[in-house]
Amino acid sequence: MSGDASPELVALVKSTEVVRIRFTELTAVLDGDRGDLSKPQFRLGFARRVDQPREFGIRLRCWSESEDGTQLAATAAAEYQIIEETLDVPETPLLVEFANEVAIPMLVPYLREEITSLSSKVFGTGLLLPILTRGMLVFDPADFVATP
Template identity: 35%
Template sequence: MSEIRTIPTDDEIAAIHNLIKRSALAAVEFHEVSATRLDENRQREENEDAVDVSLTAEHFIGDGRFGIRLVVKLYPYMGEIGVTVAGEYEVSDAEPIDDTAVRAFGNEVGVMTLVPYLREAVSSLSTRVFGKPLLMPTFERGAVGFDLGAVEK
């Protein structure tokens, strides 16, 4: 099994800079904000500090716009939390929007723009539903994002 490549090449960095110049963040929206607390007799018998985390990134390209979406699912022993947040960007010209440029932009700009929204929602939801804040773990650059594919040599 091969690893995904999330760190951009020099050409992809140039495409990111071009996309940054041509676009503006138009909206940040939540598509899901949910938490479920399990009854005490249904709670998982695990270490109270153990939390399973699934974090994925999605993207779309539309007419004159593109978007980045992050989906997080957390499974602490007492229940589960799901948050989906999306950033939508408008492009200022009619030049086509390149898929690889959007994925590279997502890795370098989009993910880091949206993570604070995810972290706040997870903390707020867990405090309200579980009675204590749950902090989403931090991660290194490139740990979450889009596969940029093989580099041609």
């Protein structure tokens, strides 16, 4: 975690265990010649379980599409459980902070391996995700807060 992590994030990290990591999407479509897939995009998603107030999931989707219809996408999901019985899943701003500091650094290596493997099998050449140093891939909590 970065040195400017909030006290709430520090408490959440200390009270959370990763339950599993899995993929919810793996897609590669070769339509004609392999077009330019060198500019991957990322999207962050969350899941809360109503029946389990101390469990939550964070999904990170990586995809790229070329003008000729070639597509490549993978979504990695990390599922977490809060082990401290007095804590429930926090509100979205803290989940985004958790994703930026904990989940994204955890999920990117899985995505990198799967994107390379999948593109190698379908396109004949493995596509490598660019190096993402800390802070290069972050999401703003304001993007996830519903406005009235």
